[in-house]
Amino acid sequence: MKGKSKRVLSAVLVVLLIAVTIIIPTRYNNVNASISQTSISKVVKKTGTKAPKYIFLFIGDGMSYPQIQATSYYLGTTESKGGVKTQALSFMNFPIAGSAQTFDSTSFCPDSASTATSISTGHKTYSGTINMDTTFTTSYETIAEKLKKQLGYKVGVVSSVNMNHATPAAFYAHQASRNNYYEIGLEMISSNFDYFAGGELLKPTGNNKDKTSLYELAKKEGYQVATTQAAAANLSAGSKSIVVSEKLADSGSMSYEIDAASDEWHLSDYVEKGIEVLNNKKGFFMMVEGGKIDWACHANDAASTIHDTAAFSDAVDVAIEFYNEHPEETLILVTGDHETGGLTIGFAGTNYDTYLTNLENQKISYAKYDSQYVANYKKNATNFTAVLADIEKYFGLVAKNKATSSTNKNLILTEYEYNKLYDAYQMTLKQTKELDENEYVLYGTYEPLTVTITHILNNKSGIDFTSYSHTGLPVPVFAIGNGAELFEGYYDNTDIYKSVAKLTKVK
Template sequence: MKKRRNFILSMVSIAVLCVNLLAGCGNTGNKPSASGNNPKAEAEVSQTTAKKEEVKAPPKYVFLFIGDGMSFPQIQSASYYLGALENDGKVEDKKLSFMDFPVIGNAKTFDKTSFITDSASAVTAIATGNKTSSGTINMDESFTKKYESIAEKLKKQLGYKIGILTSVNINHATPAGFYAHQDSRDNYYEIGEELAKSGFDYFAGGGFKEPAGDKEDQKSLYDLAQENGYKVIKTQEEAKKLKAEDGKTLIVAETLADSDSMNYQIDAKEDEWKLADYVQKGIEVLDNDKGFFMMAEGGKIDWACHSNDAVASIHDTIALSNAVKKALEFYEKHPDETLILVTADHETGGLSLGDAGTNYDTYLKNLQKQRISFAKFDKEYVSKYKENKTDFSTVLKDIKDNFGLMSSDDADAAKEPSIVFTEYELNLLKEAYERTLSVGTAKQEDMSQEEYELYGTCEPLTVTVTHLLDNKSGLSFNSYSHTGLPVPVYAIGSGAQQFGGYYDNTDIFKKLVELSEVK
């Protein structure tokens, strides 16, 4: 084998020599090379150069964006929606900020107990490279072994500054996966205690879930954070003034919505800070000579899809794309030192681009008629319907104003193209409203199969409205839960080439460890 390799190398050297001699005969004015036209020396120089190109410094600045519940359907529906809006409903797409990243991979998402993961076990895989049981954060399925996250490793071993951001609760499963170790994702108070002791530099987004514990008699998690050296900021004006020298910080969104999370993008006011603003501020306070790691989660994509609200999902996917733009602006200044990853923990809702009622057609421009999220409609309208037993004709008017859906009589009087209920759809809506008034939301075990398939655990009226708008636009959901779809991994920057291909979600951690050279 050795003789054969030497023979092949000799033949290659002869070929190179012949090429150089011929080139020299045809161009006698060329300057001699640094190796004096020695083919062997040139080959050695070429090999050395190639090795130097392969060996790159670890990425100094790492951004990991996680769209909770976001797989290809959520991304593509947002892209097509934007394209339809900008082109008057025509078949055009508009790419999100990360869709043109040079490297795209696919990650499997199953965990130790199911082909369909939950967020806790999924983030454990991404953050620590270990599979575990559903509902568990950074521990094995026996709850006896704790796993160290990539964020913890980078902090302890390399002195990187660490930022954890989310549009949902800061002690929710996905953000917790980078600093907490719990046998249950529902241990919100204990997770909050670990946050306070983490030593991480920057937390931002939604507030704590159960800040006083499930018994509501423990010391506030906000007080614990302050006792552990965190500056707790609860207004945008304070957040704007924040500087790196202010030290460890927890920013809670000034305007909180359902379950003390940030507003859905569709409900947020124009001057209200979005995920992109918290990313921008994070870059300002984390930037340093040693490096930083930032995880930013678009958590409400998942919440919207659990409730089958495609429009809210689309707007929050766009919000995540806008946040990625801030990282891209930083990358353009530090292209050789920055790595940006955009991925997800799982897909939620079984979203499909296509519906039985529209066959091969879509009418995505219809979706712009929806003005508020399902959650805001529940809070501001449905709660009052229940209290006042509002007549159905008034409910229909509110549905027309907030979702653009109307009866044929209203459509006849309208001056613009309308989305009209069929008689079948109107009957579905009436039945849903009657159930909202008589039962409201219910647990799956308290419902018949038909009731669950129609309403899930959502408010019957609201989910029926979003189903009808989705379906009439050419979108549909087949679940109120997570699905087993693989998720994309988009990558750009230092080490991005490592993230192409089809692999397990645990490999995201393993690739980050290899690139950063931590133990």
């Protein structure tokens, strides 16, 4: 199942389903990922008494309203060839939507460690801290640990970034610092959770590479470790499994959706496998993180953000298919941990206009462009004309002297933009580590050339970012299924934990 082709397929499926419905009027009516309003209202009325047996918690890292809405607008406008059309992401059709504020103990612009701690345990803590109080003396038990211990649920933790990164760690680890990757890995193994999947483990043999490999320790504890898609596909239901993405990208994470090969597993495939491994009579809890939405937003790469948000929506689709088969026993929550980048729809230079279809011309993530192209430019001091040819090929931006009568005028570089690119390329070639104030605002800690390319393409599309860090925007919380109504309103991120605990009656 491929994210992008899956969306095209769903359009075909809708047509097919209409035909098939006439012949098979059974549960297959609901197989398509978009759920009908009738089935939603029927379920909502029945909730509130029994604990949901199957709980999905989807967290888009760095995903707030702007990321969701930009993706919805992008999908709608590209499908209608530039029209003002929206296309709802899977979870935008859920009957319940709330908002959660995300501040932590010391910051209105928190990080993933503290915000995931709030979602997972109901407590505020420092940015950088995972499931411990601000004196680093008390550990908080997580909702996943409680559900496993008290109700016998199986637990899955899936992430498109490293499995011992902050957000997944917040469901099984307790550490003063999110950077204690080896110790977090040890806690991952001792959690005895049932299914882990995503990018590779960071520091699997410790900071000094002198410790026993976390993968070896996991095997000793009875985990099957799959490092290829074929091995992952063969994992049987009920096995204790760790699945490492076969194709690893920046920092050992899964590929950005925009870079993913057609036969590569997407986040949705890991969720599908997770359901197979976890499904059992007592129930399960699965946390799924779209971790690279955050990474793309830090780098101010709007196109990669949008593609990863769409892949995240596809992963939620898989849970919706499960919900359609177990509507009275399932709860699906979809939220973000904080916003990243201060993304917005609208740019000072384009006033009330947007040209989101421009972003279709970006064919590669900033990270892949850096590693596969910019690294060579720096090594060979490639001339700017050759660099411009690559920029046109991978980002669609065209130098004025290369434009023809058929060139999209929105994509021709103005003199102002051309000069910005030229200056950024000089900075990239200089490889300076010390940036002055102006340079930092222009480039952050990113490759000056690449971040300038995405800034120009974003702005020409009517999109802008205000930051290379996290911001203080609230995040939406979408809910469907058993107990969904508890997630309505404007509340604190710690209330997400409290509502799940209340529903499941864990202490």
